[in-house]
Amino acid sequence: MTLTDGRPEEKAESRPVGLGAAGWARWFWRTLTSMRTALILLFLFALASIPGSVWPQRGVSDAKVAQYYDDSPALAEWLDRFWLFDVFKAPWFAAIYLLLFVSLIGCVLPRTAAHLRELRRKPPAAPRNLARLPQHAVLGGDLTVEEAARRLRRLRFRVTTGPGWVAAEKGYLKETGNLLFHVALLGLLLAVGAGALYGYRGNVLVVEGDGFANTVAAYDRYMPGQQVNAESLEPFSFTLEDFQATYIAQGPKRGQALDYAARLAVSDAPGAPERDYELKVNEPLDVNGTLTYLIDHGYAPTFRITDGQGQVAFEGSVPCLVVQPATFTSECVIKVPDALPEQLGLMVAFLPTAVPAEGGEWVSVFPGAANPTAQVYGAFAGDLGMGNGRPQSVYEIPPEILKKMKPLVMKADPLAKGEKLELPGGAGTIEFTGVREWVALQITHDPGRLPALLSAALATAALVFSLTVRRRRVWVRTGAGDGPAEAGGLTRTEGGDFGEEFADIVAVLNQGSTPGVKDAR
């Protein structure tokens, strides 16, 4: 919003003259940094983000991307070719925002220079005929140049004087705000970029009673930025002592969660004393800028499995996947590679609050563990195929392996806590010994976090100045004998009502003198 400077786009209209590489380069730079190009790039930026909400994105909903590949592989392949599952990492997306930000730099630099010059320059001399300005008033007779200048300075105007006139200007903060806003956007981009390069993110599932130490190996999934080295992980550790979920017990919203809380015993560094921390959904654990978030939870029933030879082949908890979030009906797989004479694989349905339903079925009616049961709905003996070195998911037995195993039990009666199921053929027994819960945690370190916050805060604050401050100029001619003193004013910012403010200024200028006739604003 400069009052005097022409805009870059006016120059950009001219075609490259005299050709030559330098001429083209100049033309290209001017076009790129013109306001119209900025506008087009802005729209492209918005347009380019739309696909990100249309197709599932990797890193946000990986499961849905996989689903897409299952449902329509050919289409998915084509979409992937255009990075439509990674829109925000796509080269074409980067091209748009990089061009936009280059354009921004090209726009901000000259404007900053111009603004700095402007800040040092005096307001321009009074025009000859103040009556032709949008704001004009005739003042009381006895105002001197010095007095007018003094009063305008008191109104925080920057003032300069000449023979018989005073020129005053204020509202420089508008352009300052505008420039700071755009610079802050650049800062934000850099902060986000730094976070992506030097930060990491990891997920881990922890069962009550178990611990976690922050090392790469401890994660179930670890996603480092390109510049992260494994030694730089903050060396804290904790034990999950207890997890509590509370639910609405009655009414139409029965079963809706009210609160989750995980009690951790945290040690900030190896050997440091333990401290208690209550981890909640909106209250992450912060250890020197590495944050631990509670993002999910579920049940991990515990079992004791005795094999055919009477040995305890398995004892401990098994994390179950939630099948029905409303009731926490869950399923888990127990693999017992140590069982003799044959390895065992069991599939268990876990119902936190089981009630009998029609046809001998059991269902869960509430997410809290009021009447927990574990129902073995498949037990198999044979080779689990874990020796071949190929990694397996702990949540399933691959179907091709299952096919080769010998079914022992299909759909046994549900076990209450403490009950046992005898597997046929002397294969062993399984005892449901108790219920624990697991939490899924996300641990992140993002060095760009604070700079991003500061940039965003600066951008917001600067924007307020940029949009609300008005640049305005006021001139006073003291009349010098021929005619009355008069004042004129103008603002170039649209909207806003300078008339009122101008009337106030005139009132200040008129103080203590016989007020002259105020003509139409």
Place this chain on the structure above:
Amino acid sequence: MPAEVHPGLAALSDQLVLVAVLCYAVAMIGYALDLAFARTAEASPAEAGAETRAETRAETEPALAAVGGPADTGKAAAAASGAAPEDVRDGIAAATATGEGTAGSETATGDAAAGFEAASGADGAPSGWVLRAGPAAVVLSWLGFALNLGSLLTRGLAADRWPWGNMYEFVVAMCLAAMGAFLLMQLRYPVRFLGAFVTAASALGLGFAVHSLHVDAAPAMVALNSYWIAIHVSAAIIASGLFIVAGACGVIFLIRHEAADHLPSRQELERVAHRAIVIGFPIWTFAVVAGALWADKAWGRYWGWDPKEIWAFITWIVYAGYLHARATAGWKGRAAMIVQLVAFACLLFNLIGVNIFIDGLHSYAEVP
């Protein structure tokens, strides 16, 4: 956090909304009458002031060109030509009042058209009650606003939480914000003409909320259980209210005929829309930043391109585009208005489309 919901307050809240809809609907008819008959006959003093000022500016602006350098010339010319339609409108006013009953606004109902004959006396001047329709509509709007506010408050008290935890509550709150933005604006500026459109939008919005989105008052989901909801969602709602006012201006701008009619001049519409966006945009910016801060607390990252985030971002970019467009030659007027309406469409899509059609982390809307 208690799990109990106070049933009496919840029921009161539901009733207050219904009465608010009624107030808005009646107010809308009042504004429509005002728009169709009274406005042309009697421009409010403030409006008259604005027009005089516009004319003065048109005369004096060429002087600026000399003062302010070449960049000013375009603006001066725009101001000069922009002032013209207002004069035309004043000229036409008498003609309309004497009886070519085009019943200019589309909100004017059959009743209004019939009333026209009665309203304009033999000498062509509208009779008294039509002149009172506008002020009465304003009073009714304030009443509706108070009921709308009361409804949100009682709902919040009933569930003992901030009353914007699901889509029904968002929409009720947005109607409140739009009415609030309009009512505050009309205290200072001559924008009563917007009343018909804002009350229509709010009445429809509330009606839609009650009819299709209503869910019983209940405690919030765990993730919403944070003071950030007060900061982030309130800011988004206030900004949306302002954007609705700007959107209404945009719609009027486009349906307005080139020839003068009962509706305000294009220049006036642009001014009001711009003012609303200039206030709304920083608030929206703040809402997005606060959302990022909340996401940082709740989800372990401040920005993750969740669909809701994407559309908030797109909305922000397009409104920024509007502000740039206003600053660029050749994009003023109609083009800038269209940009503004596209941004508004993005805003609405984010509220409705994303909640219903796309699921993401922000799936709190509880659309029934």
